[in-house]
Amino acid sequence: MTTILIAGGSLGGLLAANMLLRDGHDVQLLEKARGSLDGRGAGIVTHQALLDGLKRAGVTIDDSLGVQVQSRVLLDREGGSALQLPLPQILTSWSRLYNLLIEAFPAERYHQGVSVSRVEQDAEGVRVHSDSGQVFEGALLVASDGIRSAVRNQYAPEIEPQYAGYIAWRGVCDEAVLSNHCLDSVFDQFGFCLPAGEQLIGYPVAGNNNSTTRGRRRYNFVWYRPAEEMLALPALLTDADGVSHPLGIAPHKVSWRHVADMRVAARELLAPQFAEMIEKTAQPFFQPIYDLVSQRLAFERVGLMGDAAFVARPHVGMGVTKAAEDAVALSDCLRLHGVTPAALQAYEAARLLPGQAVIQHARRLGAYMQSQIAGGAAAGRDAEQVVRQTAVYFPEQ
Ligand SMILES: Cc1cc2nc3c(=O)[nH]c(=O)nc-3n(C[C@H](O)[C@H](O)[C@H](O)COP(=O)(O)OP(=O)(O)OC[C@H]3O[C@@H](n4cnc5c(N)ncnc54)[C@H](O)[C@@H]3O)c2cc1C
Numbered sequence: 381m382t383t384i385l386i387a388g389g390s391l392g393g394l395l396a397a398n399m400l401l402r403d404g405h406d407v408q409l410l411e412k413a414r415g416s417l418d419g420r421g422a423g424i425v426t427h428q429a430l431l432d433g434l435k436r437a438g439v440t441i442d443d444s445l446g447v448q449v450q451s452r453v454l455l456d457r458e459g460g461s462a463l464q465l466p467l468p469q470i471l472t473s474w475s476r477l478y479n480l481l482i483e484a485f486p487a488e489r490y491h492q493g494v495s496v497s498r499v500e501q502d503a504e505g506v507r508v509h510s511d512s513g514q515v516f517e518g519a520l521l522v523a524s525d526g527i528r529s530a531v532r533n534q535y536a537p538e539i540e541p542q543y544a545g546y547i548a549w550r551g552v553c554d555e556a557v558l559s560n561h562c563l564d565s566v567f568d569q570f571g572f573c574l575p576a577g578e579q580l581i582g583y584p585v586a587g588n589n590n591s592t593t594r595g596r597r598r599y600n601f602v603w604y605r606p607a608e609e610m611l612a613l614p615a616l617l618t619d620a621d622g623v624s625h626p627l628g629i630a631p632h633k634v635s636w637r638h639v640a641d642m643r644v645a646a647r648e649l650l651a652p653q654f655a656e657m658i659e660k661t662a663q664p665f666f667q668p669i670y671d672l673v674s675q676r677l678a679f680e681r682v683g684l685m686g687d688a689a690f691v692a693r694p695h696v697g698m699g700v701t702k703a704a705e706d707a708v709a710l711s712d713c714l715r716l717h718g719v720t721p722a723a724l725q726a727y728e729a730a731r732l733l734p735g736q737a738v739i740q741h742a743r744r745l746g747a748y749m750q751s752q753i754a755g756g757a758a759a760g761r762d763a764e765q766v767v768r769q770t771a772v773y774f775p776e777q
Pocket of ligand 1: 700703
């Protein structure tokens with residue numbers, strides 16, 4: 381038995397599945413959700429390591445991948461440019477990557493509606509059980525089932541996401557509805573606004589039908605705001621009908637009252653260009669920010685990758701890139717050691733320290749707003765560091 385099972389068919393699972401399939405393995409991918417995951421994500425910062433991973437996964441990279449920016453700009457409360465620096469980068473979207481990767485993977489190997497609930501393993505292989513009673517057999521299981529990974533929970537239940545003390549409001553605004561002032565002063569750049577104790581970043585992404593044509597693009601924003609854990613966060617995670625969503629609230633369930641409050645705060649705290657974008661974004665949503673740090677990635681025939689293994693705060697813009705690096709390391713180790721537990725041991729040795737280092741780097745970037753909340757930070761110099769270091773590739777250690 382040499383089948384490799386992969387739990388989780390988001391970007392991490394699809395990157396690994398495509399690479400391993402191209403390496404000649406029999407790969408079967410088990411995804412909990414039914415239907416397309418498309419439409420649920422927003423902007424993604426690309427790094428060379430992600431482009432390398434996509435190529436290895438069989439994806440053709442060309443100019444249609446995303447929108448290129450040349451520089452970064454920090455806007456002050458009045459909307460003036462407080463800092464500008466050159467930094468070319470390509471910004472794409474979650475949907476774009478998802479579509480490229482799912483098109484590259486044979487549909488008959490992508491099993492939808494399979495929620496992995498339990499794993500058994502012995503010297504011969506793994507047996508993966510789903511909620512609905514299906515059983516899949518293979519030589520190895522790669523778990524890319526996200527921050528709440530059921531597989532990690534079985535093997536390392538002590539590892540849990542740690543709430544960072546703040547949330548990120550997110551959304552995408554159509555270029556076509558924005559004022560000329562907004563378009564001219566920020567749209568073509570990676571933008572920042574740093575009110576005391578908060579951070580907003582934003583950048584242009586492709587619009588409908590993946591269009592990167594001027595006038596049809598969108599601006600993706602991420603606004604980090606403190607939300608105290610015991611009262612403020614549960615209130616935000618409660619929808620307009622009073623139903624609580626403690627593990628994360630779907631965009632369409634976010635209460636209109638919270639959206640309205642957030643828009644008021646945007647007008648009070650942010651550069652007018654960003655307040656305008658937020659006002660004109662149809663469905664802003666938010667996600668609580670967590671750290672997740674694993675101490676082990678290999679459990680005999682079961683390996684963890686992507687967000688199931690590590691989740692760094694999004695300041696580093698590394699979620700998908702790190703998943704691509706995990707997939708490349710996995711593919712390398714399987715080439716070297718065959719479809720064996722030894723390959724997963726080698727994979728763990730290669731990926732444990734880089735994963736932990738990215739978490740530390742993201743914490744340092746997040747600490748800027750937290751130290752401000754606590755009254756620390758030499759704002760001028762640290763603001764420049766935030767603009768310089770946010771979403772810049774953090775090399776492996
Ligand atoms: C819908 C969605 C939107 C996202 N949008 C963005 C974004 O805009 N920007 C950004 O930087 N990052 C985004 N991310 C995170 C980014 O995709 C991840 O950092 C990256 O893909 C690496 O994580 P992953 O693929 O390992 O895990 P995830 O992306 O979290 O995917 C986990 C997958 O596993 C599936 N799953 C969960 N439990 C089970 C189970 N028991 N059995 C089988 N399958 C299971 C989930 O349905 C999901 O498809 C998004 C993730 C998701 C799922």
